[in-house]
Amino acid sequence: MPPEASPAGPCIFCSIARHEAPARIVYEDEGTIAFLDKFPLSRGHTLVVPKGHVDRLTELPREQYTPLLSTLSEVCRRVERLSRHYNVGVNQGALAGQIVFHLHFHVIPRYEDQPTFPRQRRGISDEEGKEVHGLLSRA
Ligand code: AMP
Numbered sequence: 001m002p003p004e005a006s007p008a009g010p011c012i013f014c015s016i017a018r019h020e021a022p023a024r025i026v027y028e029d030e031g032t033i034a035f036l037d038k039f040p041l042s043r044g045h046t047l048v049v050p051k052g053h054v055d056r057l058t059e060l061p062r063e064q065y066t067p068l069l070s071t072l073s074e075v076c077r078r079v080e081r082l083s084r085h086y087n088v089g090v091n092q093g094a095l096a097g098q099i100v101f102h103l104h105f106h107v108i109p110r111y112e113d114q115p116t117f118p119r120q121r122r123g124i125s126d127e128e129g130k131e132v133h134g135l136l137s138r139a
Pocket residue numbers: 012023036037038039040047090091097098099100101
């Protein structure tokens with residue numbers, strides 16, 4: 001499969017990065033691009049994307065960490081013009097809600113009239129805590 005294709009076909013974010021598909025681009029440099037989400041969850045919902053195609057963060061070449069984080073931070077700085085309250089997130093894999101399989105960070109401003117979704121929290125048993133800690137603390 002070519003690097004810019006996903007099982008669903010050609011990659012829309014690669015097309016945007018090449019300026020072949022329309023997007024409201026808010027920031028761009030050599031290796032990264034940020035544009036408004038076409039179906040925003042809130043006013044100013046922005047996506048921050050490496051121009052090179054990778055599905056997920058764990059595939060991103062290390063030398064792109066700093067440029068990508070730098071663009072993310074720049075977009076956050078600008079989003080703070082809209083609201084000091086925002087979520088930064090990445091969906092990885094279909095079960096986590098990923099629908100575009102080209103790595104992207106969401107920056108989602110939150111506003112007073114749109115309080116953050118209610119979150120149900122549950123406790124964690126000792127058994128679960130031990131098991132999950134064991135799995136995640138290994139290098
Ligand atoms: P995810 O669910 O994390 O894969 O998010 C993909 C995001 O891309 C969604 O929030 C979509 O609204 C957004 N999206 C899909 N197509 C486009 C597009 N052509 N331009 C801008 N945003 C898009």
